Amino acid sequence: MDYLFVICLAILVFFMVSIMSRKANHLSDKIFTFWLFLVALAEVTFFLSSQNLFHDFHWVYEFACASHVLHGTMFYFYVLSLVNPDFSFGKKHLLHLIPFGIYMGYKTTTKSLGLVDCLEEGGCSHSDNIYAVISVYMKFLIILAYVLTGYIMILKVQKNKSFTKGNPYGVKWISSIGNGVLILLSVVFLIKLLGSNGVHFVIDQVMLINIIVSVFVISFVYIYTKYSYIFAHPLSVALVAPAANNSREQVVVDDENPYDEQFQQICEFIEQKEVYKDGDLTLRKLSAMIDVPEHTISQAINRSANRSYSDFINSYRINYFIHLIEQKAHEDKTLLYLAFDCGFNSKSSFNRVFKQFHDITPTEYIKSKS
Structure with a gap:
């Protein structure tokens, strides 16, 4: 299974370089590339976990794990940049870093008070410590809030008949994103919930989640290659049906x-x-x-x-x-x-x-x- 993480990481790096090497990159491309970078960090944690290198690279592992919170934020910004051609970052968007700050503050506080020690417990993802469990569900809820917000935007776009008629492939792509991310999040939550209630899996539940995420990422990037030709620029929600003659x-x-x-x-x-x-x-x-x-x-x-x-x-x-x-x-x-x-x-x-x-x-x- 170690090869899966390495292959996934190599694919992510390849696509990041490919996207950013384009002559004209829209904001959505830059957001997508940063999102891929965060996914690559996640793959690094999966690899370290599979190799039992948690103790040797403890801080790298912890930082990468904390960055998982930003996946929901990036999903939200990416969808927003696709459906709104006028979208651009401003100071107000820095407010979206607050949930990440709260999460990091919680982890830092519990560690400094000696309430939880991931290093001694073999990683917070494996721990039954109540404060570590709260950390996991806090991460999940933050990601879920952003994913649901982004998914609502996608549903609004799907109801726009002029958009769906003028951009069928664009609708398929953003629908694939929304459905895929929502399904992945549901599966991960279900595995964690079953594990918390004493259900045993064939392999370690954390490793199972890592494998599922890696397979999803490879599928996700593959789907992107099918629709990437339409993303030179964002899609407009106000699109009308294409004229055939002029x-x-x-x-x-x-x-x-x-x-x-x-x-x-x-x-x-x-x-x-x-x-x-x-x-x-x-x-x-x-x-x-x-x-x-x-x-x-x-x-x-x-x-x-x-x-x-x-x-x-x-x-x-x-x-x-x-x-x-x-x-x-x-x-x-x-x-x-x-x-x-x-x-x-x-x-x-x-x-x-x-x-x-x-x-x-x-x-x-x-x-x-x-």
Whole structure:
């Protein structure tokens, strides 16, 4: 089982480096990376526990265990950053460190008063000491409070029909996060509860929890790879259904929208230069082309088109593909050739995005037009 923790840790490090090496990272990417870092710390504690190295690395183990409280906070912030394109950290968000401070204060106080000594008891997670048990449930309740708050946000997004229709893959991703985290938390709590009531497991309950968490993390990262293409920028809760024929048909009339002028400038440049055909058209690259700040472009598209940057660019690509089909270009060229010509980098991403916009595959679309 030791190899499981090592493999999981290696995967986490790989994904942290991959995400942060992107040219354009949104706040949600940074939050997700820090969350992965906390998960990596948890994997370190699992490994130390499996190797019985608790005594040798006592303080590392205790610090990493205390950081578990922040998983709920990171989950909440990550969901918030995905569903709210205007979200940014401010001083008020430092208040969310209070639960962590209370938890650390409790552990420090009980230890200084000699009420509990994790080192002598072989680790607080294994201890039957009442103060250690309170510590475990305190940690659980703090995490649960943030997870439930984040899950409520996800449920609100799922009820938004315009959001679910315009961003089916985004909804699947955040739903996967919410359901997965909630199930994992429930399983861990159930194991701890059964253990506290004298139920014996085939292996040590702490090791069982560690294994379950590690398997969940590997599955979680795998699911992320399936949906990562849509996370160049956050999703907007106000999204409307994608227009099939013209990207500008999505514009929402808003007399108080200060970004209309910038949005028109962006549209005119994209249409005249056909830059959407560039498969590497990042927000930073477009910003340099039209000399408009990245955040202004992102806000203009979100406010005027009710779409994320990636969805907006992909709408041009899909519309261009439909234009090529109408011109019978598929009769002497492969679909993969046309997909690359439209600006997609792979057949799988092209099929995925096309189905997101039209609910059918490109092949099915062509057959329907035959």
